[in-house]
Amino acid sequence: MEPTSQLEAVFASIPNGVIVYDLEGKILRMNPAALTLFEIASENLYRRKSYRQFVRRYQIRDENQQPISLKHWEINRVIRGDTALGAQEDTVMVHLPSGRSIYVIISCAPVFDSQRHQMGTVCVFHNITDRYQHELQVRRTSTSLLALIQAIADIPTLIDRWSPEATLLLPPAMSFVGQQLVELIGQMLACARVFLLSLGPPRDHLYYVAMWGLTPEQEQRRRENNGRFALSDFLDEATLAQLSANKEVRIPHDRVRLPFLDRDDLGPLTTLWMPIVLGKQLAGMLVIARDDLQDEYTPEEIALVRAIAMLIALVIECVQLLNKVDGTSGRAFVLQEANQLINEFLNLASHELRTPLAAMMGNIQLAQRRLEALRKRVEELSKTASREVEQVRQPLEHASESARLQERIIRDMMDDARIQAHTLTLHKKPHDLIKLVRETVAAAQRQAPERKIVLNIKYTGETVPIVADADRIKQVIDIYLSNALNYSPADLPVTVQLTVEGSVARVSVHDEGVGIPPEEQEHVWERFYRAKGITVQHELDLSLGLSLYICQELIKYHDGGVGLQSVPGQGSTFWFTLPVAPHQK
Template sequence: MSDHDRSKEELAIELASLRACLELPQSMPAQLHPSDETYKQVLDALPQMVYEMDENGQFIYANTEALRSFNYSHKDFLNGVNLAQIVDPKDLERAKDNMEKALSGNGYQGEEYTGIRKDGSRFPLKVYSQTVYNKAGAPVGIRGTVLDLSEVRQAEKALKKSETYYRTLFENTGTAMAIFGEDSVILSCNSQFARLSGFAVADVEKKMMWTQFVRADEIDHVHRKHESTRGQISEKPHTYRCTFIPRTGEEKLIQVFMQLIPETRNRVCSLIDVTEVVRAEEALKKSEAYYRTLFGNTGTAMIIFGENGIIQSCNAHFEKLAGCPSTEIIGKMLLWDFVSPEDLDRMMMYHERRPSENRYTPQDYEFNFLTPDNKEKIVHVFIQYIPESSDRACSLIDITDRKQIEQALRKSEERYQLVVQGANDGIWDWNLESNYVYYSPRYKAILGYEDHEFSNTAESWTDHVHPDDLAHTIAANKECIEGKKDKFEVEYRMRHKDGTYRWIHGRGTSTRNEQGDIYRLAGTHTDITARKLQERTTNARYAIAKAIETSEAMHHLYAEIHGVLDRLIHAGNFFIALLDEKNDRITFPYFKDEKDEYRDIENVSNPKTKSLIGHVLRSGEPIFFSNASPETARPELQADTIGTPAAVWLGVPLRLKDKVVGAMAVQHYSDPYHYSDADVSLMKAAAEQVAIVIERKANEEALTRLNEELESKVEMRTAELLENTAQLEAANRRLTELDEIKSALVSSVSHELRTPLTSIRGFAKLTGKDFVKFFTPLSHSQLLKEKGERIVKNLEIIESEGVRLTRLINDFLDINRIESGKVIWNDTLLNPCEVIRNASSALVGAFAAKPEVALFTNMPTKVSPINADPDKIQQVIINLLNNACKFTLEGTVTVSLLEKTDHLLISVSDTGIGIPEDEQKHIFEKFHKSRAGDTISIKDKGTGLGLAICREIVTHYKGKIWVESIPGKGSHFHFTIPTISGTETSCL
């Protein structure tokens, strides 16, 4: 009979029964009875394990899922199974203790153990249980549910995020839940409710009322909602919204789903914080009733289908999984309708084999679930027979997301492996808990090892670190392990398989677990030997070059060079040999040796003269041999050794240009690994510096001789220079006297010229006026009129030339005073805008005489002041404006002012005839006149001193003056004057 065929009373009774199965009340009988078939059917259909155990730890009942999970049969249970058989020995004592607590009235929930299957395999599990009492109220056993945590543990390891799977229904709904009585006292609440309210569960249960969390103005509304549910049991919970006041006082809008618990006056209430999802209200209204029968609220999609595959019942989770309502599913569709075609044959085969209890037919497996709208999902299905019927209960869990994550993890792992294989750097990954270290093949190859030759332990690393570097290298790792730093970088040496050392740049970073503890380090390992050797060579060059600059005596310099090499390669036994070609011998100007003394080697040119240095000098190439390397240990060289044989010997030639002038060498008597091929480059670099010293010494000797020759010549030349100096000083004094005479003469002549010139101009002007007034009216003939006009014009010429001559004399005096330093500068704080206006006003008449030329000014509203003589600055602007007016036939002349960072830029621009490029560099010279001046009238011709005066004035004020001009298009004269910062003045 389906749910639709039963009455509400029957469903309510079944709901109460199922809930009783879940809550395991203390009033339940000590063991199951045959009449409890409905109870057994439901429990056998559950994907969770359910058990019952007596007070001695002997199991008296287990549902089908429990039997399947532990690989036991009903027959095994009839023969007897006890607690010790299914719990790992390390957990057994704790399990017994918890059982004793439960039997004494202290129940336990959510305990985790390691379970043992019949075949001996182990798996993690979680137990929820309650004490079972007999009719007399005495504890007689324990009843509970068991959750298989295997998949949860696997998910935790892969994703580190998944939560505990299979908790009690009340704790794992995903929403805040509370059960309260008719008086609104909260009888029970889950952890989600505690988080929502801000109170601990212990502070809420049986101590606080539901209405304490409701805003005051909504309490009546909430009471009415609760009253409306009195005595009403419905399939769907009652729902309403209200304002929830948590402990923080911050109001939250919640959606409440409330259901009357059958046969009680208590209400179960689930709360969803919809503060941030008010817009989703319509979707929430369509959500399923939260607290319904066990079938509808297991947390997974469930269906019951018959032998023919027709779906007889389904819950809301299945509706969601299928994407269609139950009205279109129940009695109308088959399970196979939801199976993807590629999995259909396998599903049908399992279905056909299941009645025969074929042991190869799985009770849970995965398949591709196909919705009516052709959307595919990956589903894990659990199928169980309902006892004494041919119907099957089927639980389906959508694992699409999990599968996608697993696939993403696999791809990530594949990419990681590719990176590890392809990276030139070595990669390491250290699990601090297990002390297992992964070293990539490249990591091991850098040290010369095959993968199997270098074990994956931390000790493999520490054993290969150079003893001198071990302490600071471990310290860098330790800071990261202790959480002082998230990352570290350190440089150190590691021993290669061949016994030599490689420089390594190590990088690492830490990873924390969910508890915040650092449990893992990982990083890279880069071979920087080449870089270190280059740095070492560079440092050696620098140190030796510095020693060359500071050391005077050659022996001291050789000792400095020895010290540099000793610090870099531990050159305890070291010598420098020089070739004396004149005497055919090798000398040793410097040597340090712990065993032998060095004497000069005679007859070097004779091939029979044996010595390793002789080989270096004759071949001009480095010689390096070590007893550790057979390929370098040349017998013919070792046979030529003078003195005590060395375990390793390295000598390099000293070259001056293309000539070998000596050699230097290092050796070690006991350690054949003391020097390596890398040290050859360092010795060659040092040899270049030593050769420079030798060359410098030769040059110094030559320079000494040259200095001696020059000293005598310098004495002779010095006497000549002293004589010339005396002559120059006398000439300079004479020039100074002449300059003073010139300045006095110019001043005197200029003043003497100005007096008669003023008279000439005055009398010429007066004569012209009298002639026009008294004699012109007497001219009655045309001839006399023409003669009179000519006399007037001649007098005007005298006047204009007098003006020009006066201007020339004034300019001449100005330039003379400036050059002689006798000019007086009346500097004061000026508003540059007023100076420009005054200069422009002074030339209004000149521009009025040329109406075809317009004068404009362009100035800002505010400008910084300047410290200068207003007459001098005005003289500069007037000279520039006068020239612009003079050389502009038509168009415009513009004077503009622009303030820069620390100076003013004053410009005078015109649209005149312009200045040829070859003249522009000369126009500021004295008496220079532009060729373009030929096009203007005589009265407008200048003196050639105006721009020179402008330059002297601007230069005096630390400014600059220049011109930009294009012939035919006009000129732009610019000059700068420093400003007084920190103040401003108005230009309006």
């Protein structure tokens, strides 16, 4: 094969979109992957046209959905000849002419001739839409679950608004709880629609308590028909009997009667009806709608929906009991029992999130091991083969990092929920703090081998004895380290230091980042707080602003303290203290 033909074949086979520009920013070449990515029929449509003309065809936004000005793009810097920083990346959302939106990482670099004179620019577009949307769904699910827990925690403040004679599942004052529940289901199970229905007067007539996945007009039409039709107007006798027996029912769209709706309103959706039973009586239903073409509901999904239906019944019974019991101690007992059941629900919800994540991590790690073995076998082969292996390796690294990020989000979400419900359990035992610090630093170094982590033990003794939950202390150190690595330049070290003064041990993590302004330092430990104006190194950091708050709470559980020292432009030092075990000092 001629060298030119070989180069053309390589260019055409690159899986990422590639666009080559001249010194004026005019398009010279677009590979097939770029044409497909940007929905362009032919390369000739944009050849010799400015990248500005090309970009005008699309709506470009950043990760926060804010419009991006062309002057802030890295391609401008490269075309201007500012190549001191080397290749740089942007992560953007591109709204395509077809109506679809994609997320891409854009990497731009100068192209030099043999004399090191810049002759153009090459931009590579890596499509991360699937990964980004999956992570976004995890974040939205996490947010929904946190909002649900907060809503349940607020119920005692609304007791006075509850009428013992209320006939619906949830009165208007507490409808927000139902709304959080349906949003949670919709996010976790990727449903088209979710309904929380109540039976009320006249006998067994249907009321819409909460809805998800509908337009405002569709919601309004349903609310206008609240109480006008009986459940028997929608379902046949056999289905009603199953629901009354506390059994879930799967109903194809053509078997659901719609007394006040057009058939097109439901569309080709298959519904799962989950009964909500109070005192052996059918009181309402959770209804989930999915496209007929999707897979059947799995046993795990059905178990999750049933758990939420039971949680709804629990909320109602809890409120009713709170109205009946007298005195502070009685109410405290009821709330304690409610927290216990809520915690069981959280365990099930976290399992539903973690199970597919664990499977994904396992597959990624297996693929990475096989790829490493392949890389060793092809080291002596051509550069082209090595590049092909590298093109496979990089997405796997991104996927692995993505899975670790999701795992951290889920962990933070569940810890926060248990802290709010006062159900967090620690397993305290004697441990050596030096060993815990060393193990955590070693694990972080394995996860980020390209970064330099310096460990400085300023203590002459062999051990620093503490009584603690080892996993939780490691978790705090890991969060400090992760933040330091994410929010500091990749070419500068992160320093971990352990000191002991009297009966107090102190662990600190210092980074060389931009620092935190004084007016923000007092807020960093607040729940859901994220510092403004700080650039994170990981382009898909979807954290919820919980990590430092959780660190503070975990250290409080250990009778210690947390703190921060930061000077803008000189980095930040996050620290925590723990009491040294008195009898072994």
